[in-house]
Structures are given as structure tokens and as C-alpha cells.
Amino acid sequence: MTDFAIGDIQGCYDRLLAVLDKVGFSPSRDCLWVAGDLINRGPDSLKTLRYLESLGGATRVVLGNHDLHLLAVALGGHKPRKKDTLAEILDAPDHDRLIGWLRQQNLCLHDAKRRLFMAHAGLPHIWTVNQANALARELEAVIQGPDAEEYFTYMYGNEPERWDDGLTGMLRWRSITNYFTRMRFIAQDGTLELDTKESAGAAPGGFAPWFHFPRDEDITVLFGHWAALEGKTGRERFIGLDTGCVWGGALTIMNLDGGERIHCDC
Template identity: 75%
Template structure:
């Protein structure tokens, strides 16, 4: 069995199948770790979502901001954005089943044997791995519960800007969500800067890319979300797999044990 990790697919179903063919991926013997943003902006969101859902236990999935956006439109009353490509999912006869499947996915996955964590945007240096997993489980429980509609109605927003263990309710859930799914630049005290989407060299004053801050552990972190990095973090510990497929870049899959990366032009 081989475990592979893949970056943001964003509805690029044909390119997904192309890159999996390159590694001879078989769900009967292999597993696919998906670093979030399965859907949206690409041409085939429904086919992508159905394919990953159909992998069953052969898929390990964390939620990205675009996946949460689908749920916010479906359950929280938010209007689709102009560039969204979600309508095929929302009109599909199996829409409800696919949404329920999405709600059962994680924000953070920790493989202790490999000393590896996967989260869509990463994990901030102010949290230990144990903290991150615990906070992920809090929000996962909310979106699987009867509180899901309330959560998705109020999910959007940049406040609070910084983690405080005393936070409660929606403020607590929102900032946890933002660290896991929207984080790029961060300050030493954990304050998030969520407006800037450029490359790591364009940090706003007082902020740095989240992976530049020292951690108190040696965990490796797999993440997506930041296409402008083109997969380059300058560190073997922090593995960026969003290589901008939907923007005409490449789709990247990585062997979790060897570190080999295979690309498919998009």
C-alpha cells in the first residue's frame, strides 16, 4: 500500500485522474490524502466530489475554505460568488449525501507514526500538534451537529484576529476555522492577516508566512491553500502542495514515504 498526498484539486477532475494515472493509483491498495479545496473554480466540481467520496476509506480528507463555502451556501444561506462552480453539486440528485459526507471530514489529520500533520492552510506555531487536533475536533463536532446551520450562517469574518483560549461560541469556532483554512501570514503573537494572498516574500509589515516561525516540535506539515508559493516553502518540514492547477499551474501528488512529487500540467 502506498499513501499519496495531493494539493488543491478545485474541481479539476480530468487533471486529477491524469496525475493519479501517472502513479498507478489504485484505491484497492493505495490511499489518497487530500489537502482540502476538492472543489470550486474548476470545471468539474461534482465529478471530483463524487470520485473522492467514492474512494471511501482509501481517502483521507481535510476541509478547505472552498469546501466550507459550499456548505455555507447550502446550509448557511450565503449566496454563491460570481466565480463559483458549485451549481452542478447543488442541483445534483445526490447533493444531500455529498454534503453529509463533507460534514464528516476533518480539519486536521495527525499521523503519529510518520510524525506528520495535514491541514488545508497549515497549523500556527502558537499551537502544539495536540492543541491543533483538539481544536479541530471541537469545530468538526459543531458542523456534524444540529448547530451546523448556525455555524455556517456566521462562519465568515476576520474577527477575532488572534487565538485566545478563553474564546467561546462562534468567535472561538471562527478563529479556529480561519487558522486551519485561511491562514497565510501571521504575527509572532498569532495574529492573523487574512487580506494578503501574494507570495511569501510580500509579507505585510509585522507579519511572516506562518511556516517561518519556529515550532517546539519536529512535526512535518502538509498543506495546500497558497498557490502563490508554487509549493516552495524553503523547508522540508513544511510541504506545500497547492501548485495552482486551477490557475493553469500543475497538480501535484506526493508519495508520503519517499517524498517523491509527481506533477500533471494544467
């Protein structure tokens, strides 16, 4: 049995099958960790979602901002954006089942034995692994529960900019969402800067890439979301898996035990 982790697929179904074939992935014996942004912007979002859902226990998924956006359109009354490729999912006869499956997925994954942590955007230095796990479970309960419609209606926004343990309700939920699925640049005090999307060297004044801040814990963090990094963080313990497949880059898969990274050009 081999566990693999893969970066942002974003509906690039053919490339997904190609890179899985490269590593000899078999759902009967292997497991695939997906770093979020399963769908949207690519050509085959519906096929991708159906395939990943069909893997059952052979896949472990964290939600990305594009996945939450689909749920916000389906459940929160938001309209698709101009560049979205979500219509085929929303119109599919198995739409309800796929949306229901997506709602059941995690915001982070933690393998204590391997000392691995995965979240779509990463792990802010202001949270311990235990705290991040607890906050993820808290928000997952909202997404899966009776407050989901309210959450998805008001999910969007950059406020509050900084985490506070005393936050409650929608402000708390939105803050957790932004750290897990939108974070790139952060300040020492935990303030997020959510507008800049360029590479690590483009940090606005007073901010730095979130992985530049040291952690005391013995943990390796896997993340997607930041295609402009091209998978390069310059830090061994912070592994970027989004290598811009949907933008013409590559789709990257990693062996979680050996550490090898295999790419499929897009």
C-alpha cells in the same frame, strides 16, 4: 500499499485522474490524503466530489475554505459567488448525500508514526499538534452537529484576529476556522493577516509566512491553500502541495513514504 497526498484539486477532475494514473494509484491498496479545496473554480466540481466520495476508506480529506464555502451555501443561507462553480453540486440528485459526506471530513490529519500533520492552510506556531488536533475535533463536532446551521450562517469574517483560549461560541469557531483554512501571514503573537494573498515575500509589516516561525516538535506539515508559493517554502519540514492547478499551474501529488512529488501540468 502506498499513501499519497495531493494538493488543491478545485474541481479539476481530468487532471486528478491524470496524476493518479501517473503514480499508479489503486483504491484497492493505496490511500489518498487530500489537502482541502476539493471543489470550486474548476470545471468539474461535481465529478470530483463524487469520485472522492466513492473512494470510501481509500481517501482521507481535510476541509478547505472552498469546501466550507459550499457547506455555507448549502446549509447557512449564503448565495454562491460570481466565480463559483458549485451550481451542479447544489442541483445534483445526490446533493444531500454529497453534502453529508463532506460534513464528515476532518479539519486536520495527524500520522504520529510518520510524524506528519496536514491541514488546508497549515499549523500555526502558537498551537502544539495536540492542541490543534483537539481544536479540530471540537469544530468538526459543530459542523456535524445541531449547531451547524448557526455556524455556517456566521462563519465568515476576520475577527477575532488572534487566538485566545478563552474564546467561546461563534467567535471561537470562526477563529479555529481561519487558522485551519485561511491562514497565510501571521505575527509572532498569533495575529492573522487575512487580506494578503501574494507570495511569501509580500508579507505586510510585522507579519511573516506562518511556516517561518520555528516549531519545537518533530513534525512535518503538509498544506495547500497558497498557490502563489508554487509549492516552495524553503523549509524542509513545511511542504506546500497547492501548485495552482486551477490557475493553469500543476496538480501535485506526493508519496508520503518516499517523499517524491509528481506533477501533472494544468
